[in-house]
Amino acid sequence: MADRYDVLIVGAGVAGCALAHALATAPRTTPLRIALLERSLDEPDRIVGELLQPGGVNALKTLGLESVVENIDAATCVGYCVVDAGAGKQVEIPYPGGHKGKSFHHGRLIMNLRAAARRAPGVDVIEATVKELIEDDSSKRRVIGVRALPKGEEEQRSFHASLVIIADGCASKFRSSVFPAPKPTTKSHFVGAILKDVVLPIPNHGTVALIKGSGPVLMYQISKHDTRILMDVKEPLPSDLKAHILANIAPQLPHSVQPALKTALDTDRLRRMPNSYLPTTPQGSASPKPGIILIGDAWNMRHPLTGGGMTVAFNDIVALQPLLAAVPDLGNWRQVKRALDRWYRARKPLASTVNILSVALYDLFGADGDELEVLRTGCFKYFELGGECINGPVSILSALAPSPALLTYHFFSVALYAIWVLFTHPRLVPGRPGEKPRYAVARLDQYPFLLYKSARVFYTACVVFGPLLWMEMFKHTGPSRATLALGLVAALAAAVVFS
Template sequence: MKSKFDICIIGAGMAGATIAAYLAPKGIKIALIDQCFKEKKRIVGELLQPGAVLSLEQMGLLDLLQGFDAQAVDGYALIHGDQKTTIPYPNHFIGMGLHNGEFLQQIRASALANESVTKIHGKALQLLENDRQEIIGVSYREEHSSEIKTIHAPLTITSDGFFSNFRDDLSNNEKTVTSYFIGLILNDCDMPFPRHGHVFLSGPTPFICYPISSHEVRLLIDFPGELLPRKALLQAHLDANVTPYIPEIMRSSYDQAIKAGGFKVMPNHYMAANPIIRKGAVMLGDALNMRHPLTGGGLTAVFSDIQILSTHLLAMPDFYNTDLIHNKIEAYYRDRQNANANLNVLANALYGVMSNELLKTAVFKYLQCGGRNALESIAILAGLNRNHYSLIKQFFTLAIFGAYDLIRQGITKLPQAVKILFDAFSIIKPLAKNELSVSAVISDYFKK
């Protein structure tokens, strides 16, 4: 029996809404299901690196960044004590700072404006299977009537975010909490370097900020550990590890935000993609793969996944051949692993570096030198350089630079030089094991 839909998308968040907005104008019939279509307030997904902006442009969706006060970002500023340095994005690429919720509503409106998209307001309950254990759709509870209904489609995309209800069906993923972010909005805040993301390295814990509107700056403060901090502990953390290191130019806005309270706390996850490839279903976005948000690489990875999956799906003549759909899903999982490995490794490796006093100082000095190494590093961070060899080379060049810089200060620094090399290897090894293959790194060596 022919289905009414070609694709059922579970979750109208960034991943689900964007792939719907991209595929629907091409005549693909889509059911877009979500429990809530109201604007959400989030504290991450507010910085689009140039790689994410480029993906939107290539998909013809760049206009979705217009009309809601999104702000251009030209690069990064690093602040370590009384020293400061800036690193521009390469080749005049720009990033964008914005309100995640406002951006998502733009994307949803674009998707739902297509006649081929059916909006379904309800909670997805269970993936439907045929007698061959192939996924043929989803059951859901309709929001207004509470009635249990079903949707059938040749392909079901689960894109229901980092609290996905369908990982057990479609993956062997293991999710861990690496730390927490404390989020504040600083109103009418002057930053040391306008139109830049800022990384503050002076204190014992890293914190970052970037513009999200013409009069608002997002401040994200790391709280290490796996357990959700209590309010009193949060305040003590801010007082001891953040407030003394806020630049004077930002102090008034920061003090007002602290006084107003209402800051949000969210867990930072790491989850390597380990999908179970099942006929009729595919995972997309944070439901499949997560990395630490310190580098702002989340939307770069999401939009990259959408491009890769869509390219494979659009190469099909129709959605009647389920074997062909299955082949395309396999190709998507293979290609997206290669495309997003740098984003995943860098995000968690950089968090490890920023939490290590020796490596933190080394990375500041390394990037402060500028030149080719700084340019290549920022290109990887921006999502513009996906070459695996470049990532490994830059990471170990940084570690060797840090060790050499310590030895130059005297032979008494030799133990610290050895430690910096050991720490760097300890950080990168498990991440590389999860995300990279030796053959891919060697192959990329010849493409560099």
């Protein structure tokens, strides 16, 4: 005998819990019966999913879930501090308009989200391990449910539903069953620890430290006494992570942080998390398997450098909730497909902006190569200009200004300003034997080489940004829009040159 529901959601994490609550509370003629299946309902312990941007906080309010960040000793985040370890400089990047983000222990947020889902009408939260999808015997394609082993039982149970939603996270067990390609790509890992009672360079600001010879380091307070540190380590990972951190990363961090990091390395276990990128694939008309959809990290991932994962997930659900609520029969795949097609278009401005920024910014901040180093320096100096050079980028990062066009404008502004810096700003010049290095502006006789280098820098910027723009905005929308994309990049670059 199968348990029958209108909706099955596999995974009671950020996306699964929020979607269960959203569908249960959406106005419908006939209330939904929803099963939320999770392998373990114990409090999870993860090193990511701990920072929610202001755009994500706003999405929680829209969903009626703003209370989930309360009573968990969460910290308020009002912006960022970017530290250039090599230059010994830092720049403050406040969120615009007094907006605020939240940071917290991931597990505490999840427990509040699960409690909210459990309180929603018609939602059953079930602790069970999903083993396989159930497909319609007649078509062998349409998914009509799952088989799962409930905790404490010895036999699997079948759960049937009109619609199955997979929200089982970055290491999704069922992603490949729905979409065989593409697969996530991983460039590096975040290695995480908890720092006790440290003083960050600017209180209530997330800190991004740019480290010579290594990827960026993130630090943000997640409770009254705890600060999360995430250290980017590129593949292949060193055999002795602790020794690598002590030798190459710790000495470049702010002095107020170094003792706490050394203590954490002695007392806390180092954990690592792959930094993966997975672009979206349309799930409506293009879906190869009816009756099932993916949400959250099971479907779309971006680099966690910008802390945009949960913000994208909550905003995805804000966009999806009314579209599925308007489908009277979720078993009618034709109607569901139309809703998914509209959802794919509706989510694109915010999701694509956050996704492109996360990967592009990591390529700059985790600079490998001379041209990327020039872009990284230019980016830091661009922030030092203040005004719109800070307000625009942080509005994008915080998901308050979901605009791929604005992101394109600022990215190429950074690239062109980096070239200007090459010609006009003093740079370190190695001294002769016995002489100290000094700073000097480029001489006229160096201009031919700098012109050549400038061309390579701008080409590198296009190589970093162009494929991301194509993948996120235009890959699945036809060649005419691809032409529009190239025209947009050219127009914005020209606008920056002549402004």
